[in-house]
Amino acid sequence: MTTHAADPAVADLALVYAGTRSLADLARLRDAVRSSPGFDVGLDVVGAVSPAMARGDHAAAVAIVQALMPGAFFSPSAHAALGAAHAALGDDARAGAERRTQVLALESIRSTGDGTRERPWSVLRISDQYDVLRADRRVPREQTLLVVAGRSLDRHVCEDGSEAWFEVGRLVGA
Template sequence: MREHLFTYLEQPSLETFMALRQAALSSEGFDPYSSELDGISALMEAGSWEQVIETISKSLFPNHLLSPGAHMSLGFAYHKLGREKESRFEQVVYTALLDGIKSTGAGTEEQPYHVTRTSDEYDLLMVEELRPTQQALIKKDGRAYDVMTTESGQKVWFDITEIMTLLDRRLGIQPE
């Protein structure tokens, strides 16, 4: 999976991003609903930068490699410790991952964005300065979508079919 990441960073395109995404989704042990980073905000508020780095670094492969927010937090922790080279690298990865998600669609029903984790949806909305007020799961034509309604009433569509399939498998739910 790392080789896919470096290929994407060196040659950013929809094709290399989707290859990276597919590598993550098919990686053994990948869990799009894992919770290893749930306590990161508290660690950051406490200024526990070494622990932030350790916690995120342990969970990057395979669960958070494509999570823009994980890379942003990691980069910030490196910055707080004066490790600017690592901080800049994480900022590059953060930006590239957001660009990759944006390249997958337009956020419309006809062209939804493709994400690897639900947290990616919030990362993208944040960078677009859209504040979500409602989230709905919609199943349509054999696909699953998260539809986020923003304060302005705009609906932003995310195709989560693959991550829902992984969740169903983990829970032992048979496909419909």
């Protein structure tokens, strides 16, 4: 499990969730992340690190993502970027830890529903939606914010014709 010195309490909650996989522990972790300094529902890690990664400056990529912590904790994109950068720097242990945290973050989103209108996935950030779709090798073609039965939902129609639904009430009210 990744630990970030900026907020060890959040990392501790992630360790608890990793062990239990309970929705109650996930809710506590997510509440702590939302309360963390720098938390932003509009976080764009890919945009922030892409220039450094493109020029091969992996140390800068690590520094960029670390500067976004603890607010970026449990963002699949953040942990993927850290994993890739640490791997390029030859730090296989850290790369592996970040990749495991990325997988745990994705699994946590999937544990909240099945991505249908009836059981949408819940996310911490807008970018988490795209992380799930990317992990599933689905390319969004259209995104629509809808209110269904009093709930704010993002509906993504993908290039393959499939749909993915996300509960975003906490994001649009943020």
